[in-house]
Each structure stands twice: as structure tokens, then as C-alpha cells.
Amino acid sequence: MATYLFYLGVGPFERLNAPTGKVSMSILAPAGRSGEGQRALEVARAGLEELERYYRIPYPLPKLDLIAVPEFPFGAMENWGAITFRDMQLLIAPSTPAGEMRYTVATIVHEIAHQWFGNLVTPSWWTDIWLNESFATFVEHKVVERRYPELKSVEDFLSIWTRWGFMLDSLPTTHPIVVEVGDTREVNQAIDRLSYGKGASVLRMIEGYLGSERFEAG
Ligand SMILES: [Zn+2]
Structure with a gap:
């Protein structure tokens, strides 16, 4: 594993677990906000299934956490098995406009796509x-x-x-x-x-x- 993909998060996070699946998947959100991660969790589960089909290689880790970080300076970062997102990218209200929803879905799938391209296979330089x-x-x-x-x-x-x-x-x-x-x-x-x-x-x-x-x- 490349060192730039290591992540350690410390804070009053609250966890929302996906109910089923061979990969343990969770949203981690600031205290009191995990309920806003339900839609992202569904997208992540569907995205992971579709990516496994596309790559024809199973997701290589036993768990995948998607972590909402307030004031995160980038849209997201593909740390292996612990992806960090700017909180507004991951915690989506049901009333979120379609245009914003497209960007959120694309960002979640993009970061999970990196779990193979970038993480499982990493450039040597x-x-x-x-x-x-x-x-x-x-x-x-x-x-x-x-x-x-x-x-x-x-x-x-x-x-x-x-x-x-x-x-x-x-x-x-x-x-x-x-x-x-x-x-x-x-x-x-x-x-x-x-x-x-x-x-x-x-x-x-x-x-x-x-x-x-x-x-x-x-
Ligand atoms: Zn990327």
C-alpha cells in the first residue's frame, strides 16, 4: 500500500452502517448528522457492485468507510478503505437538486473507482x-x-x-x-x-x- 493512501481520522464521528453485503460499508459523519448519509450509502453500495463487475476483480478489502469531513479542502480523497469527502458532498438532503445529485453520485463512484486504479495498482512514481x-x-x-x-x-x-x-x-x-x-x-x-x-x-x-x-x- 502506498503511504499517501493511509488515513487516520480522530473526532466525534457517528457511524451509519449498510445493512448487508460482503464488504462492511459505513458512512461516518459529524455527531448528529449520520442520517443524512443514507442516500450516499445506497449510491456507494450500488457503485461498488457495478465497479466489481466492470473491473472483474472483487473489492480487495473487508471494509469501506466513507467519511464526511467538515471544511475538507478538496472534494474528496481516495484513501484506501477510508475515503474522505467534504461533508456537503456526502451528506445529501432528500431535497437536493438533480444537478447537485449528479455531481455527488459521480464523486462517490470516482473515489471508489480509485480503490482499484490508484490503490490496488499504484504508479511506481x-x-x-x-x-x-x-x-x-x-x-x-x-x-x-x-x-x-x-x-x-x-x-x-x-x-x-x-x-x-x-x-x-x-x-x-x-x-x-x-x-x-x-x-x-x-x-x-x-x-x-x-x-x-x-x-x-x-x-x-x-x-x-x-x-x-x-x-x-x-
Ligand atoms: Zn480522482
Whole structure:
């Protein structure tokens, strides 16, 4: 296990357990708010099942915790078996608008997709970190499209990620998808929306060329 995937959380968390399944799955929320995690727990369970089908490899750990962290500075982080989310990404009121719901479902599936791409298989050095984000973004949309076709994830992929790829590539500051990293202090410069958008769009092109069956078979 790569050290950047280790997580230790301390705080007055409250746990909401999924009732069934071979993987023990829970939402951990600030005290008094675990009930708001019910929808996320359902999405995570469905996403995990669909990802196991897509990868054809069982989820490798006995448990998966999804942890809502107030004021978490990023959308989410894919720590192995203990994914952290900004609380508003995970704790969803039943009245949440459809547009926001799409983003929440995509974020949950994206982070669980990393449990294979990035965690089970980790680049040996940061130069290849684009593979983590490109594959997680690509697979996230495949899985959301299959499980929640009403969310029209493919349209989101094209209008968000492919558009970002084209837009950033049109700027003088564009760079190759693969960025050489010499020192760990350079990692944040090696990963940006181009890594996600153009990287995932190139994977989609390769899938289009090979056909999804051959692509998924490896
Ligand atoms: Zn990611």
C-alpha cells in the first residue's frame, strides 16, 4: 500500500452502517448528522457492485468507510478503505437538486473507482499519476451511465471533461498529459484538469477504437 493512501481520522464521528453485503460499508459523519448519509450509502453500495463487475476483480478489502469531513479542502480523497469527502458532498438532503445529485453520485463512484486504479495498482512514481485520475474519471462515467442512465453521465463527460481538455489544450500554458516529476514537491504541478479531462478523453478514444468489450478485457 502506498503511504499517501493511509488515513487516520480522530473526532466525534457517528457511524451509519449498510445493512448487508460482503464488504462492511459505513458512512461516518459529524455527531448528529449520520442520517443524512443514507442516500450516499445506497449510491456507494450500488457503485461498488457495478465497479466489481466492470473491473472483474472483487473489492480487495473487508471494509469501506466513507467519511464526511467538515471544511475538507478538496472534494474528496481516495484513501484506501477510508475515503474522505467534504461533508456537503456526502451528506445529501432528500431535497437536493438533480444537478447537485449528479455531481455527488459521480464523486462517490470516482473515489471508489480509485480503490482499484490508484490503490490496488499504484504508479511506481508520480510522473504516472495521470493514470490514476484519467482512469478513475473514465471508469466513473462508464459505471454511472450503466447504473444511473437517467443521470446522463456520458453527456456530462463530454460537456465537462472533454471540453476542459480542449479548452486547456488551447492555452499557451498547455502541457503533455504525462508530466515529468523530479521531486515530490512538484506533484501538485503535474496534476490538473488536463490530466483528468484530456487523459480520460484519450482513454475514451482508445475504447472507441478497440470497442468496449476488448478494452474492458484488457
Ligand atoms: Zn480522482
